[in-house]
Amino acid sequence: DTAVSQTPKYLVTQMGNDKSIKCEQNLGHDTMYWYKQDSKKFLKIMFSYNNKELIINETVPNRFSPKSPDKAHLNLHINSLELGDSAVYFCASSPQRTGELFFGEGSRLTVL
Amino acid sequence: KNEVEQSPQNLTAQEGEFITINCSYSVGISALHWLQQHPGGGIVSLFMLSSGKKKHGRLIATINIQEKHSSLHITASHPRDSAVYICAVRRGNEKLTFGTGTRLTIIP
Numbered sequence: 404d405t406a407v408s409q410t411p412k413y414l415v416t417q418m419g420n421d422k423s424i425k426c427e428q429n430l431g432h433d434t435m436y437w438y439k440q441d442s443k444k445f446l447k448i449m450f451s452y453n454n455k456e457l458i459i460n461e462t463v464p465n466r467f468s469p470k471s472p473d474k475a476h477l478n479l480h481i482n483s484l485e486l487g488d489s490a491v492y493f494c495a496s497s498p499q500r501t502g503e504l505f506f507g508e509g510s511r512l513t514v515l
Numbered sequence: 516k517n518e519v520e521q522s523p524q525n526l527t528a529q530e531g532e533f534i535t536i537n538c539s540y541s542v543g544i545s546a547l548h549w550l551q552q553h554p555g556g557g558i559v560s561l562f563m564l565s566s567g568k569k570k571h572g573r574l575i576a577t578i579n580i581q582e583k584h585s586s587l588h589i590t591a592s593h594p595r596d597s598a599v600y601i602c603a604v605r606r607g608n609e610k611l612t613f614g615t616g617t618r619l620t621i622i623p
Contacts, residue, residue, distance in 0.1 A: 436611075443615075444552075444599060444615075444616055445613065445615055445616075446601065446603070446613040447613065448610055448611055448612075451610070459610050461610075491556065493558060495558075501563070502545075502546055502563060502605060503560055503563050504548060504550070504560045504563070504611075505560065506550075506557065506558040506559070506560070508556070508557050509556050509557065509558070511556075
């Protein structure tokens with residue numbers, strides 16, 4: 404069973420559309436994250452949730468809205484997609500006790 | 516200047532060589548992570564450490580908190596070790612700041 408799973412793995416869409424990426428973890432972790440990896444492979448934190456509460460919101464346009472319906476899920480909704488949103492988005496989770504990170508496989512978003 | 520600097524950016528070595536990748540950071544941290552990203556794109560956590568040294572198989576990670584420096588060593592390197600190795604530091608809250616990665620290629 405995949406510990407941290409993201410869907411879809413690949414997403415190609417037009418500028419201006421709205422899309423969502425879903426993330427689920429079955430590890431019982433308290434904290435979940437969204438990271439963005441740009442074309443230069445640089446990773447950057449976007450959001451962090453702890454027990455469904457937002458604790459980190461980096462300088463991300465408000466077109467990006469995370470939603471955590473429960474501790475095991477953290478979804479990312481993106482409105483009015485722009486070319487610059489093209490990237491690989493990684494979901495991750497960690498137990499509060501150790502902070503060790505477990506990553507999903509990534510979702511490659513291409514905006515045309 | 517990035518808060519987390521890695522060196523070298525690219526490293527090519529022969530199979531069997533001893534590999535060292537360095538990470539320097541400029542802020543106070545609560546922990547440091549070493550991650551591995553294979554060409555397929557998936558990211559795996561190798562180590563999380565806040566002091567001293569950790570070993571897992573052929574991989575060794577060390578950290579010197581006073582010098583704000585960490586190293587990742589690979590002994591008896593193998594082509595399957597070819598990947599991007601990323602250092603990331605965790606500050607007091609949950610935020611991780613990442614280095615730009617070191618691309619390692621091991622030639623058979």
